[in-house]
Amino acid sequence: MNATSAESPPPAKPPLWQIVPTADYERPTDSQPATLQRRWRALGRLLLGDDKGEAAPARAEADLRALPQLRLANLVPPIDWAPAARALGAPDEDTHAPVRLFIGQPYCDHAATLAHWACTHDAVVLTPPDSAQILAANQRWLDDLAPAKGHPWVLPELERCFLRHASGLELLRGFLARALSGALGPGLIGCDSWALAFIERIWPLPGTPRLTLQAFDGPALTRYLMQANRGHVRFLSARSGKPLLPERPADGKADATAAEESTCPELRQLAAHCRGNPGLAWHYWRQRLRAAPEHQPQEQAEEAPHDPPAGADRERLAAADEVVWVAPGIETPTLPAESGEDVAFLLHALLLHRGLDAEALGALLPIPDARMHSHLLRLRALTLLEHDGARWQVAPLAYPTVREFLRSRSYLTDGF
Structure with a gap:
C-alpha cells in the first residue's frame, strides 16, 4: 500500500434533526423479519394456546406500577424543538419564492419550532385572527399586516386563520394572496398537516417550498431517547428483560453509529407505528414506562455486593443501577362500533x-x-x-x- 495514501474517513452520519421537502419525507416501515416473527408468534398462540405461544415475560404488567407525573417529567422531558428551528436555516435560503411553508404533523409543535426560529432571526411574529374575526371576515386584521422592513415575518399557525365554514375562509384567502405575491416580504408560514390538506383544496400553492421535519426511524428515535435520558437510567423491556437503549457514552453524546447498530426491534416498531412522527412517539414511550414494586429496591440491595465502591464510584454505580421497565404495549383506545x-x-x-x-x-x-x-x-x-x-x-x-x-x-x- 502506498505510504502516502490514507484511508478515506467514513461517511458522515446525517444529523438527527433534518428539515426536508415534504416530497422527501420517508416514512419508516417495520422490518420484514420482525413482522414475520410477530406473525409466527401469533400463529403459535392460536395453535398452542395463549400460555404456550411465547416465553413468559420478564415482568408481568400486573407486577409493575405507573410512575408519578413528576418522575415521568424527569425521565421524558418535553421535546426541545430548537434543533428543528436551527435546521430550518436562514430566511434567505430560498430566494426564488417569497414564502416558505413549514408543515408540522399532529403533536409535533411547529408553532414552538417557528417561535425559536423567529427569535433567532429577529423575525416579526404575526398573530392569527380570533374566531369572531374569522367568521365576520374582519378586514382590519388583513389591513394591519404590513412588510417589516429589514426583517422576515413568521405566521406560526396558519390553521388558526380559517374555519371550515361558508363565512370562515375569506381572511385565509386574503392572507395567502398577499403573502404568496411577496407583498409582505420574505416570510415563513407554519401549518398543521391536516389543515394544509384542506387548504390546498381551496387555494393551490404551486411553487411554494414545503418543508417538514424528516421522519424519525428506529435509529433516530433511539438516538433521541439516548440524548433525552437525564442520568444513567436503564430502560428494560418488560417482555424480554433486555435494555431498550444502549448505554449512554461518558461524554453524554448519542453516537449515530451506535444508535444504528443497537436499535432494538421494539423501537423500530414504535417508529413505524407512529409513521415517523417523533411527537407521537414521545407520548407512546412516556405512557409505557413503569416502575417495579416498592420492595424491588430492597431486593436489589440484598443482591448487591456487601462492599460496594465508595465515593463518586458508589454514586455512579447507584445511578447506573436505576431501572425503569417499559411495558410491551399499551391498550390503544378504540372507537365504539356504532360510531356514525x-x-x-x-x-x-x-x-x-x-x-x-x-x-x-x-x-x-x-x-x-x-x-x-x-x-x-x-x-x-x-x-x-x-x-x-x-x-x-x-x-x-x-x-x-x-x-x-x-x-x-x-x-x-x-x-x-
Whole structure:
C-alpha cells in the first residue's frame, strides 16, 4: 500500500434533526423479519394456546406500577424543538419564492419550532385572527399586516386563520394572496398537516417550498431517547428483560453509529407505528414506562455486593443501577362500533383545525348542541379526546385509531 495514501474517513452520519421537502419525507416501515416473527408468534398462540405461544415475560404488567407525573417529567422531558428551528436555516435560503411553508404533523409543535426560529432571526411574529374575526371576515386584521422592513415575518399557525365554514375562509384567502405575491416580504408560514390538506383544496400553492421535519426511524428515535435520558437510567423491556437503549457514552453524546447498530426491534416498531412522527412517539414511550414494586429496591440491595465502591464510584454505580421497565404495549383506545357520521364529522373537524372549543364546534358542525356535547363527553371518557381547558383535541394515543377510522370512510387525511 502506498505510504502516502490514507484511508478515506467514513461517511458522515446525517444529523438527527433534518428539515426536508415534504416530497422527501420517508416514512419508516417495520422490518420484514420482525413482522414475520410477530406473525409466527401469533400463529403459535392460536395453535398452542395463549400460555404456550411465547416465553413468559420478564415482568408481568400486573407486577409493575405507573410512575408519578413528576418522575415521568424527569425521565421524558418535553421535546426541545430548537434543533428543528436551527435546521430550518436562514430566511434567505430560498430566494426564488417569497414564502416558505413549514408543515408540522399532529403533536409535533411547529408553532414552538417557528417561535425559536423567529427569535433567532429577529423575525416579526404575526398573530392569527380570533374566531369572531374569522367568521365576520374582519378586514382590519388583513389591513394591519404590513412588510417589516429589514426583517422576515413568521405566521406560526396558519390553521388558526380559517374555519371550515361558508363565512370562515375569506381572511385565509386574503392572507395567502398577499403573502404568496411577496407583498409582505420574505416570510415563513407554519401549518398543521391536516389543515394544509384542506387548504390546498381551496387555494393551490404551486411553487411554494414545503418543508417538514424528516421522519424519525428506529435509529433516530433511539438516538433521541439516548440524548433525552437525564442520568444513567436503564430502560428494560418488560417482555424480554433486555435494555431498550444502549448505554449512554461518558461524554453524554448519542453516537449515530451506535444508535444504528443497537436499535432494538421494539423501537423500530414504535417508529413505524407512529409513521415517523417523533411527537407521537414521545407520548407512546412516556405512557409505557413503569416502575417495579416498592420492595424491588430492597431486593436489589440484598443482591448487591456487601462492599460496594465508595465515593463518586458508589454514586455512579447507584445511578447506573436505576431501572425503569417499559411495558410491551399499551391498550390503544378504540372507537365504539356504532360510531356514525356525527362522530366522524366531529373528529375530522378537530384534526383539520388542530383542536376547537365547544363554541366553534357548534358553529361548524350540523349537530345539535346537546348531542354534540354528549359525543364530546363520551369520547373523552373513552380516552379518545382530551380537553386542555380551552380546546377539545384528539388524544395522542388515539390518533392512529382516529386517522384510520377517517381514512376508511374516505375522509380527507393529511399527507403523512
